[in-house]
Amino acid sequence: MYRSNTCGELRLADIEKEVTLAGWVSKIRKMGGMTFLDLRDRYGITQLSFNQELDQDLCDQANKLGREWVIQITGTVKERSSKNPHIPTGDIEIIVSTLTVLNASKTPPFTIETDTDGGDELRMKYRYLDLRRNVVRQNLELRHKMAFETRRYLDERGFLEVETPVLIGSTPEGARDFIVPSRMNPGEFYALPQSPQLFKQLLMVSGFDRYFQIVKCFRDEDLRADRQPEFTQIDCEMSFVNQEDVLQTFEGLTKHLFRSIKNIEIPDFPRITYADAMRLYGSDKPDTRFKMTLTEIKDLTPGREFGVFDSAEYVGAICAKGCASYTRKQLDELTDFVKRPQIGAKGLIYLRYNEDGSLKSSVDKFYTEEDLKKWAERCNAQPGDLILILGGETEKTQKQLCELRLEMGTRLGLRDKNNYKCLWVTDFPLLEKDEELNRFFAKHHPFTSPKPEDIPLLDSDPGAVRANAYDMVINGVEIGGGSIRIHDSGLQKKMFSVLGFTEERAQEQFGFLMNAFQYGAPPHGGIAFGLDRFVSVFAGLDSIRDCIAFPKNNAGRDMMIDAPSRVEQEQLDELGIILSQKKLP
Amino acid sequence: MYRSNTCGELRLADIEKEVTLAGWVSKIRKMGGMTFLDLRDRYGITQLSFNQELDQDLCDQANKLGREWVIQITGTVKERSSKNPHIPTGDIEIIVSTLTVLNASKTPPFTIETDTDGGDELRMKYRYLDLRRNVVRQNLELRHKMAFETRRYLDERGFLEVETPVLIGSTPEGARDFIVPSRMNPGEFYALPQSPQLFKQLLMVSGFDRYFQIVKCFRDEDLRADRQPEFTQIDCEMSFVNQEDVLQTFEGLTKHLFRSIKNIEIPDFPRITYADAMRLYGSDKPDTRFKMTLTEIKDLTPGREFGVFDSAEYVGAICAKGCASYTRKQLDELTDFVKRPQIGAKGLIYLRYNEDGSLKSSVDKFYTEEDLKKWAERCNAQPGDLILILGGETEKTQKQLCELRLEMGTRLGLRDKNNYKCLWVTDFPLLEKDEELNRFFAKHHPFTSPKPEDIPLLDSDPGAVRANAYDMVINGVEIGGGSIRIHDSGLQKKMFSVLGFTEERAQEQFGFLMNAFQYGAPPHGGIAFGLDRFVSVFAGLDSIRDCIAFPKNNAGRDMMIDAPSRVEQEQLDELGIILSQKKLP
Missing domain, CATH: 2.40.50.140 (Nucleic acid-binding proteins)
Incomplete structure (x- = not known):
């Protein structure tokens, strides 16, 4: 010892x-x-x-x-x-x-303390030293606990963890697959799974009834701060359930995690439809730690020769409590904020509801005090409040207002990381139209079931069909999402046809699932959580990288082991693959 | 509902x-x-x-x-x-x-019953129906329970489950890697891990102290009945431990699994050195459900003009209780058995110790009754026993006797699947010589520490160096294996030099580990269990395939989803790889 x-x-x-x-x-x-x-x-x-x-x-x-x-x-x-x-x-x-x-030890390249002097690159290269820092280790301890408590909760409720394969077949639909050349089957490739979606549905066909898996998934996408080429899902599926059963079960899981790990009792999750979320928050993952919801005022704006609003499909406002005293400089900052390319508004209209009850706006030359009063009333504004207004194409403007709302929430300190607000967003649209390609794509995935009452719309107005699909959102982060699946092979065929698949293409890509559905598929549905994001929210992290032991950088490189790397010619020969000279740097 | x-x-x-x-x-x-x-x-x-x-x-x-x-x-x-x-x-x-x-359901291609009429191929193609069979589902339920109880046991003892990356770098040492072309880094490849060995050692350097992970690993090998291209390990590592600490901890895990899942109390595991295991059982994974150990009788055989034994390096015997009455036909069967190409003996000598005390052998014309008496005494034979004898090169002959012993054990019904005999095999050789290449390879892996007292032999007699390495064996199946690792970068360098690595090569392949070891590596060691095999032993299965939800066949194919498969040209172009025409079928 x-x-x-x-x-x-x-x-x-x-x-x-x-x-x-x-x-x-x-x-x-x-x-x-x-x-x-x-x-x-x-x-x-x-x-x-x-x-x-x-x-x-x-x-x-x-x-x-x-x-x-x-x-x-x-x-x-x-x-x-x-x-x-x-x-x-x-x-x-x-x-x-x-x-x-x-x-013995050489002198480390940075200090092993909470506030280290190591820059991001140095810390990633010496990740084994970075991991000695309490803050980093605690994130991984939290991750262990969350995974363990998830398993305990699901095990107690009869869920079986079943491992699905990592070497599967490639599906051109969706994000780009990582592929793996097969030596034993020259010219053929495995793909790494983007999710075990098909396998978990097959397990339901097999009668497994309640399945889960905490599992690595892979997407060959260009990376952003909160994306990694490999990520971990808590993947779940249940048979003989409707949407309510799924929501209850996984709301329970989330409450269990908050209770057992953070000693926080979370009340029953509010639910909001996708349509309401967009209308009130301009987002399908609203941060409900604060209100400041969007108010539409388009109907209060016409007839005053203000072209911006007159030509706008939508005019919406948010009301920032107690901000009437914002200075010119602060208002300019907000204008600059909404004009950033990633937000893309053309400008920002403000309306101050001063403490003395007077109203002052940036469109005073177009609108009377009477007009502005109506806006303020619609927004439930009080003296001392600041109303911020954007106009334009509906969805775009709502999203811009969402960003502005989050920015104001941050400025007003309304987004406390230790204040947890969970909710369900339901009734997502089944389909999403790609205007350029003029075709519909599945918003969730092609196996998501439409609401029965909307099925007739599949032919007449596909874009209006609502799905039995739901997302769990915590503090403005989408933690998980799922749906009730189609279990009827007739309806599944219909869905593929709406998505523009020929019958051969559908057969080629999903044939084994559609075949399986002909042998007695039960009604089923499920959900998948992003474990990395879930842990990040629990830990109050800005990036999922901080809860991953050995993350990759934005170029998909592991800086510590220096992967990916060249392989020996012999290995390529065995696989029967040649590197294209065009692509080599 | x-x-x-x-x-x-x-x-x-x-x-x-x-x-x-x-x-x-x-x-x-x-x-x-x-x-x-x-x-x-x-x-x-x-x-x-x-x-x-x-x-x-x-x-x-x-x-x-x-x-x-x-x-x-x-x-x-x-x-x-x-x-x-x-x-x-x-x-x-x-x-x-x-x-x-x-x-509704189409008529299934085979009956969903314990004894199904579906052949192996049909069952694999319709695996989702095969999984409806109780026997198959029960194996997966067992697998879930074993994984869950493993996690519970390790969590209670302060082990943290840490996820290590699946997309790592390729190492030419060891079995063949599956590789994954990187789109963002053209000409470079990730590799899928054969085990998280390096990462778990880095976690020890990071101070994680007690790590585990139930994790998929990958090997691109030609497949046999008990091999799959992807398999699951229970991977564990501890710091500040010696061999005894590791054995106690994981003997405890195994006892816990038997107790919690099968309600069986397993006594403390016997331990046997590698040398003794080879001497007594002709195997480093002896089946100790029955005795019938090997007895060397070479010294009792010379001087009687029997060329086979005279020229043999080793003559060994096993004693089959109560088999003296074996017929000519039965003895011929055993002779045929040992002459099979995969066993490779030239012939089989028998000695009957008849119930009446008389002795009768197939070498009566060379040996006197007095000689044979001595053999029987050495073997502790009793009247009624049958002694079976092989001679030749030591290790080869011991292995042949091992196979014969297992065959006799099976024939005598001594290998009851519900009788569990666990043991530790210790003191493995550190190195193994490839006579053809005339170089040493690491028997376990290059990070295994030699026994301190054997370190001087690294220069003088590398083949004699014993390692701090151990295997857990249950009923003749190697369930897990591990070692105390080298934590001293000087000794690690020495080890690489014995293995014939140039300094550059070692640096290139394991540089990040050797660098890490210069920043304060603690003494550490661990073990990895093959979960598939572990479950198979618990379930009494002949093949690991039966405890895997979606296994691949011997050609590495998933018959159900028909993977691997061709991918679209566009995908290959993006990756900058071309298929070699030579290799295509």
């Missing part, structure tokens, strides 16, 4: 005990004839004490140690004269009697 | 209750004016009863149903007149009042 205790567990009750500890040298301080050393492991920090007068040799040894050396010591637990209230072991220290160096 | 109860839960206590069930039609029997129908779901089977006299229409509906149709019924629970003691719901039946067809 290398140790009798960890560096995080000794307390006053252990005084006078003889102990053996092992860990990393975190700090060394010399004071007079004393040397104090912080010994660190995953569990905490314990102070070691060396007294020159008691043992000169040992003290000399301690003085020769460097940061991040790995040592083992034995000694006696003593009460500290000056206690450290910031750490759980702060009441005690170890008077060391023997010291063994288990491994 | 589609159901108030499952098909497995109703009992006499539920009599007169109004229930709703949903499931698959498993059997239909007509008797007089009655129709009986077995309704099946994952949880069991419930008998439904329809009476022509009570409701002709409903009975007609029931008679039109087919096998594997999905239906929903409501009805009243009644006591059965003729009970079925073979199923838990056998005391009751449902008098059906309403029947809804949820989905």
Whole structure:
């Protein structure tokens, strides 16, 4: 045994005990004839004490140690004269009697502390050192706990975790697949799954009834801050259920996680339809930690020769409480904000409802005080409030107002990371039209069932068909989404035809699922959570990278192991593939 | 809600209750004016009863149903007149009042029963129907339970499950990697991990202290019955431990699994060194459900002009209790058995120790009764026993005797699948010599630490160096293996040099690990279990395929989804790869 205790567990009750500890040298301080050393492991920090007068040799040894050396010591637990209230072991220290160096260390390229001096690139290259930092390790501990508690909750409710294959077939639909050449089947490729969607539906056909899996999925997409080429899903499916059963089960899971991990009781989740979410928040993943909902005022704007609003399909406003006193500079900042290319508004109209009850807007030359009063009333504004208004094409403008709303929420401190607001968004449209290609795509995926009452619209007005689809949203982040599936092969065929698949194409790509559906598919539905995002929300992180042990950068590279990389010619020969010279850099 | 109860839960206590069930039609029997129908779901089977006299229409509906149709019924629970003691719901039946067809089914290509009439190929193509069979589903339920209980045990002991990447770099050492072309880095490839070995060691360098992961691993090897291109490991690593700590922890895990899942108390595992295992069983994964150990008798054989033994490096025997009465035919069968190409013995010598005390052998013309007596004594044979003897090169002959021993064990019914004998095999050789290439390879992997006392032999006699490596064996199956790792970068360099790596090559392949080791690596070690094999042993299966939901065949194909497959030219162009015409079929 290398140790009798960890560096995080000794307390006053252990005084006078003889102990053996092992860990990393975190700090060394010399004071007079004393040397104090912080010994660190995953569990905490314990102070070691060396007294020159008691043992000169040992003290000399301690003085020769460097940061991040790995040592083992034995000694006696003593009460500290000056206690450290910031750490759980702060009441005690170890008077060391023997010291063994288990491994030396070079000086690390950055300090192993919460606020490190390592830049992002350096930390990724030396990720094994970055992972020594408490903040990073705690994120991974949280991830472990969330995965474990998820499994416990689902196991208790009869869900079986079934592993589905990683080497599957490629489907041209959806995002780009990573593909894997097969040596045993030259010219053919496996694909890595974007999700186990088809397999979990097959498991329902097999009668598994309640399936889940915490599983890696893959997408060869251009990366953004919150995307990784490999990511983890909590993938779930149930048979003989309707939408209500699924929502109850996974609302329960989320409440369980908040309760067991953060000791927070979350009330029943409010539900909002997709249409209402867009109307009130301009988003299908509204941040409901604060209200400031969108108000349409288009009908209050015409007839005053203001071209911007007159030509707009939609005019909408948000009301920022207590912001009437915003300065010119602050208003200019907001105007610049909405004009950013990624938001794309042309300008911002404001209306101040001053404390004295007077109204002042940037469109005073077009609108009377009477007009503006109506706007303020519609927005439920009070004296002291600031109304911000955008006009244009409906959906685009709603999205811009959404961004502006989030920005105001942030400025007003209404988006506290420790305040959790969960909700369900329901009744998503089944289809989404690609105007350029003039065809419909499945908004969720081609197996999502339409609402029975909307099925007749599949022919007459496909865009208006609502799906039995739902998203779980926490604090403006889409944590999970799912749907009730089509289990009738006739309806599935209809769906493929609406999506513009020829029968052969549908057969080629999804034939095995459609065949399976002919042998007694039960009604079923499910949901998939993005574990990375779920953990990020729990941890209050801005990027999912911080809860992934070994993430890749925006070019899909692992900086630490330097992957991807060239492979040996022999390996390519065996696979029967040749590198195209055109593509090589 | 589609159901108030499952098909497995109703009992006499539920009599007169109004229930709703949903499931698959498993059997239909007509008797007089009655129709009986077995309704099946994952949880069991419930008998439904329809009476022509009570409701002709409903009975007609029931008679039109087919096998594997999905239906929903409501009805009243009644006591059965003729009970079925073979199923838990056998005391009751449902008098059906309403029947809804949820989905029809074509006639399945094979029967959904324990003993199905579907051949292997048909079952794999229609795996979603095969999975409806109780026996197959039960294997996957067992797999779920084993994984869950493993997580529970390890979580309780402070192990953190950390996900390591699936898209990593290729290492030419070891088995062949599957590789994945990178679109964002043309000409470069990711590789799929054969194990998370390097990452788990890096996590130890990071101070994670106790890591585990139940994780998919990949090997592009030619496949055998018990190999799959993707397989699942229970991968574990601990810091500040010696071999004893690791063995205790994972012996504990195994006992926990037997206790919690099979309600079996396993005593402390015996331990045997690799050398003893080879000497006594001719195998590094001995089946210790029965004794019949190997006895060397070479020293008792010379001087009698029997060339086969005189020229043999090794002569060994096993003693089969009570088999002296084996007929000529039985002995011929055994001779044929050892002469099979995959075993490769030239012949088999037998010695009968007859019940009357007389001795009769196939080498009577060379050896006196006195000689044979000595052999029998050495083998602890009793009257009635049969001694089987092979001679030749030591290791080869021991392995042949191992096969013969297992064959005899099977013939004598000594290998009961419900009798579990676990053990540790320790002190494996560190290195293995490839005589053809005249170089040493790591028997386990290049990070395995030699026993400290054997380190001097690294220069003088590398083949004799023993490693701190161990395997867990259950009933002759290697369930897991691991080692204490080298944590000293100097010793690691030495090891690479013994393995014939140039310094550049070592740096290129394992540079990031060797670099990491310079920043304070703790002493550490671990183990990895093959989950597929572990489940197979628990389930008493002959092939790991039966505990995998969607396995691949021996050509690495998924017959159900027909993967791997061609991909579109566009996809290859994006990746900058061209298919070599030479390789295409």
